[in-house]
Amino acid sequence: MSISQNVSDDGKNVKISIKGRFDFKLSKEFRDAYRHVPGSDGIAYYVDLRDVEYMDSSALGMLLLLREHAKCRGGHVIIEQPNEPIDKILKVANFEYLFTIDYSSHMYAG
Amino acid sequence: MSTMVDGVSINQPTAPDRGHVLIVENDIDVSSSLEIQLISMGFQVLLSHSGKQAIALCDEYDVDLVFMEALLFDMDGTDLIKHIKQDAAGKYKPVVLLLRGYEDEALLDCMAAGSDDILAYGFTEAVLEACVMAMERLRDLKHLYKSSLHEQVVGKQILSAALSARNITVDGMEILSRSAAIFSGDLVLSARKPNGGLHILLADFTGHGLSAAIGVLPVADMFSVMTEKGFEPEKILVSINKKLHTLLPTGMFMAACMLKIDSRICNASVWNCGLPDVYLLDHAVGKIKRRAVSTHIPLGINPEIDGKLKCDFFDIKSGDQLIMHTDGLTDVVDSVGVMFGVSRLEQVMEEAVYADRVFVDIVNEFDKFCVHQELLDDATLVSIPCGINLLPSSSGEVVSGIQFDSSVKAGWGLKIELSGQSLHFVNPVQIILDQYRGLGDLIVNPEKLQTILSELYENALHHGMLGSSSVCGLSVASGSGLRSVSNNVFDGLHDCYIRIEIQRIMHQGNLSLLVCMEDSGSGFDHVSLLSDLKKKSNRVRGAGKSGIPMVMDLCHSLQYRGKGNKVEVILDSCSHPGAGYE
Numbered sequence: 001m002s003i004s005q006n007v008s009d010d011g012k013n014v015k016i017s018i019k020g021r022f023d024f025k026l027s028k029e030f031r032d033a034y035r036h037v038p039g040s041d042g043i044a045y046y047v048d049l050r051d052v053e054y055m056d057s058s059a060l061g062m063l064l065l066l067r068e069h070a071k072c073r074g075g076h077v078i079i080e081q082p083n084e085p086i087d088k089i090l091k092v093a094n095f096e097y098l099f100t101i102d103y104s105s106h107m108y109a110g
Numbered sequence: 111m112s113t114m115v116d117g118v119s120i121n122q123p124t125a126p127d128r129g130h131v132l133i134v135e136n137d138i139d140v141s142s143s144l145e146i147q148l149i150s151m152g153f154q155v156l157l158s159h160s161g162k163q164a165i166a167l168c169d170e171y172d173v174d175l176v177f178m179e180a181l182l183f184d185m186d187g188t189d190l191i192k193h194i195k196q197d198a199a200g201k202y203k204p205v206v207l208l209l210r211g212y213e214d215e216a217l218l219d220c221m222a223a224g225s226d227d228i229l230a231y232g233f234t235e236a237v238l239e240a241c242v243m244a245m246e247r248l249r250d251l252k253h254l255y256k257s258s259l260h261e262q263v264v265g266k267q268i269l270s271a272a273l274s275a276r277n278i279t280v281d282g283m284e285i286l287s288r289s290a291a292i293f294s295g296d297l298v299l300s301a302r303k304p305n306g307g308l309h310i311l312l313a314d315f316t317g318h319g320l321s322a323a324i325g326v327l328p329v330a331d332m333f334s335v336m337t338e339k340g341f342e343p344e345k346i347l348v349s350i351n352k353k354l355h356t357l358l359p360t361g362m363f364m365a366a367c368m369l370k371i372d373s374r375i376c377n378a379s380v381w382n383c384g385l386p387d388v389y390l391l392d393h394a395v396g397k398i399k400r401r402a403v404s405t406h407i408p409l410g411i412n413p414e415i416d417g418k419l420k421c422d423f424f425d426i427k428s429g430d431q432l433i434m435h436t437d438g439l440t441d442v443v444d445s446v447g448v449m450f451g452v453s454r455l456e457q458v459m460e461e462a463v464y465a466d467r468v469f470v471d472i473v474n475e476f477d478k479f480c481v482h483q484e485l486l487d488d489a490t491l492v493s494i495p496c497g498i499n500l501l502p503s504s505s506g507e508v509v510s511g512i513q514f515d516s517s518v519k520a521g522w523g524l525k526i527e528l529s530g531q532s533l534h535f536v537n538p539v540q541i542i543l544d545q546y547r548g549l550g551d552l553i554v555n556p557e558k559l560q561t562i563l564s565e566l567y568e569n570a571l572h573h574g575m576l577g578s579s580s581v582c583g584l585s586v587a588s589g590s591g592l593r594s595v596s597n598n599v600f601d602g603l604h605d606c607y608i609r610i611e612i613q614r615i616m617h618q619g620n621l622s623l624l625v626c627m628e629d630s631g632s633g634f635d636h637v638s639l640l641s642d643l644k645k646k647s648n649r650v651r652g653a654g655k656s657g658i659p660m661v662m663d664l665c666h667s668l669q670y671r672g673k674g675n676k677v678e679v680i681l682d683s684c685s686h687p688g689a690g691y692e
Contacts, residue, residue, distance in 0.1 A: 023486075024317060054449075056441070056487060057316045061361035064411060068360045092437075093365070093384045094407045097416075 002026060005033040017048040024058035034066055043075040050081040055089050067098065078102050128152040128246075129174030134164040134190065135208065136183060140231070144177065147235055151242060161185035165193055175245055176205045177229070180213040180220050187216055188223035195224040202252035204245035262292045262320060269293070272327060276334040278302055280310075284469045286476070286491040288438070295322025296436050296490040299330055301337035304615030304624065305678075306372075309337045309346075310494065313366040314385060314436040318488050325364060325410075328353055339616040343368045343381055344419045347409065354410030365408040367434055371426075371496070378424040378432060378496070384408030386437055386452065388422075393429030393465040398456065400424050426496040431465050433472075438489035442480045450479050469493035522549060522614050529607035529630075533571075538610050539563045546612065553614060553623045554681045558664055562625060563610070565661050566677060570608055570629040606630045621683040622666065626676065633673030640670070 003026060006015040016033045018026070034045060045066060049055075067077050078100045082090055090101065131153040135141035138159070145155045156171055158164040161182040167173070176194055180187050187207075194203055205225040207217065217228065226248060229241055277300050285298050295315035302308055311333050315322040329350055336346045347368055354364055365384030372378075380388050380402035392399040402422035406415070424432075435455070442450045458475045462468040472491055524545050526538045543560050546552075611626040643659055662668050666680045 054441070057314070057363075057365070057437070058361075061316045061363065064363070065361040089437075092386060092404045094404060097407055098411070 003029045003033050007037060011038070012042065013044050013046065015046045015048060017051070019051040021054045022049070022052045022059040022062075023054065023056040027058065027062060030062045031065070034069060041074040043070065043073065045070050045075060045077045046080050047077060048080045049086050050083060052083070052086050055086055060089075060093055060095065063095070063099065076100065126152050127154070128242075130154050130156055130171050131175045131177065132156045132158065132164060132167055132171075132173045134158050134161065134176065134178035134182070136160070136179065140208075144238075147238055148242075151239060161187075161190045164190055168194055172201075173203055174249070175242070176203060177208055178205060178225075180207045180209060180216045187220050191220055191223040191225050202249050202256070204249055206241060206245060259292070265320070266292050269323065269326060273297075273299070273330055276301070276330055280308065280494065282495040283310075284493045286439075286469070286473050286489070288485055288489045289318065290438070290485040290488055291319035293318075293320045293323035294488045294490075295319070295326075296438065296488040297326050297329065298490060298492055299333045301334045303337055304340045304613075304617055304622075308369075308371040309333070309343060310369040310371070310434075310492070311366060312385065312434045312436065312490065312492055313364050314438070314488070314490070315364050316362045318438075318486075321362075322488070325354055325358060325362075328357065329364065340618055343370050343379065343421070347381060347383065347419060348415050351409040351415050352413065355413045358410045363408040363410040365404075365436075367402075369432065369434070369494070371432075371494070376426055378426050380422045380424065381419055382406070382422070383419075386435055386440065389431075389433040389456075389459065390424045390426065391431040391433060391459060391465060391468060393427065393431070397460055399430070428496065429465060430496040431468055432492075432494040432496060433459065433468065434492045434494075436488065436490045438485065438487035439476065439491055441487060442476070442483065442485060442489060444479055444483060450476065454479075466495065522551070523611060524613075525609070525611045527607055527609045530605075533606065533608065538608065539567050542610055542612060551614065553621055553683045559612075559623070559625075559681070562661050562664055562679060562681070563627075565657060566625070566627045566679070567608070567610070569658065570627050570631070570675075570677075615680075617666070617680050617682070623681040623683075625679040625681065628671075628676040631675050633675040636670035636674035 002019045004017045007013070014034060014037050016030070018030070037043065047063065047066070063077070063079070070077050079090070079095070080102045082101065090096070095101070128151065131148050133141050133144055133148070133155060135144070136159050141157055145157060148155050153175070156167045156173065158167050161184050164178070173194070178187065178190065182190065191205055194205055204227070207220055207225050207228045209217065209228055209230045211230065226245060227241060229238070280300055283300070287294060287296065287298070289296070295318045297311070297313040299311040300308065313329060315325055332350050332353060333346060336349065347366070350366070367383065367385040367388055368381040369388070370379040378390070382388060382402050382404045383406040384404050386404070388402040389398050390400040391397070400422070402424070405420040440450050440452050440455055454475070455472065458472050459468055462471045469491070476489070524542055526541060528536055528538050539560065542563060543556060546559065547556055607630045609626070609628045613624045615622050615624045639658070643662065658668070661679065664681070666682045669678045670676070671678060
């Protein structure tokens, strides 16, 4: 599996980790990783990109879909630890205006 | 029951018509038992005992399905299969091989040649029926695929025609466009502003194929219409962003880069919203002189563009090259998983021996890199050489008469060039005025136009070509042209010319008339003239003025080009009393 998902005990934090190529082939898998999370509003979605080797524009689109999903439920999205080539892709798209990007290696609680 | 058609036995089925099935089988016992079963399933059966006979039947009848032996006595089975499949230019004809159990070698050859399934002898009727159902399903799928492919090809043709009709030709501009599917989500657009400035847009929609190409038409429309109306790139990008936001679903967007090039004032402005760096290559040293990085999120994501769009200014010199590309070009991966990459692209650009070879060098390197590789994304490369060739092609032509400009809707332009002795005999002002009246599209008052043309013509002739220094002093407002100039002045004018052009344009959203006049003279110090006039203009205004100051009072703006031998005047359709110094 190139996508793994992990929900904190209180259901407030969802961590989605992606490995390898993050492209249009992962559309369904990525959507499933957040769509079926049960429970409350105000969820923080952490998208861990440290092991992503490549990201295409469809992947940027998937992040935008997650952003909308989170926004509609009073939550937000944090992009975590993009490596250098991935960060370059995010910078070209100027996604720092749309997302919180966390470069530190801290782990979320839970 | 059975009837004879052209000497071939055609068995009429009692069940619903499932079309013609061709059986190619030398053993009559086997073929007739198969025939009975297929008739009961609703087929009309064509029987053939040899390959040659099968070919003849295929050519004569509209065959829907074929059962054949893998080993024929009179020809290679693969040849028959190829014939059947080749014959099926418009129609998919499934071929089922009948096997006895000793054809292993021929079997694989036949499958490679295009046969669709196998059936080993000893099959029950249910197995035959199942096989037929599978073949019919396959045929229907193939037809569906083919018609959707056909629809896409037609759609693509319509789209390409619509786009190429809008785009203008820019001398020397080269485009590499490789798409991953029939439709491309990459887009290159070009249009010229009424003042001759050039707008170029490179865009990359999310993904590729038909879904990515959906937004192409509205973007192309807005780009060309707004550019031709004289809007600036910021306004155009804001409008396109708004449109795409309502049009595209969340998750789809358009990365875009807009270039505005005015080669007369030697600069280019670049707005980069989510595309890779735009490069300015120096002609002299073959190095990357400047780059414009992406400063905005792609278009269509947010409903509004926050704040002012940032843009990069490039000073360009003749021979410099502007290079733009989409990420599909650098993200292509070779057979062992290595990416083409930005550093490779930049290396190729910097190692090019000649600036005008850069494009070809990149294309060669790209093709070499991804030979036999299927593209996963659309790749586009645009190279724009900067120099005098980016000017509108009107200069240098000798045209007289009416010219309708197709790039501006309902537009027109009049042009006349006089040279040598014709300067003596012809009054171009009167000719232009007559044609202008004849068009019936009086954007400005003809008397006003006559005054302005006469003043400019006097100046061009006396100052530019006859070397008089009295630019401001001349005044022949009545438009009688040059009758007052003595004939001998025109002697020795063989190499001289005057070009006059008037054109209907949209300027800052207003319908306007652009008047250009150019002469072969050596020009004059127009900078100090204009600054002198600027100082005086507060003191003297209105009546009593003549020459250039009067023209300025009558027009929206007046601008000298080059060394002063070319002047451009813009007249608004609404009466505009202010003189603009540019």
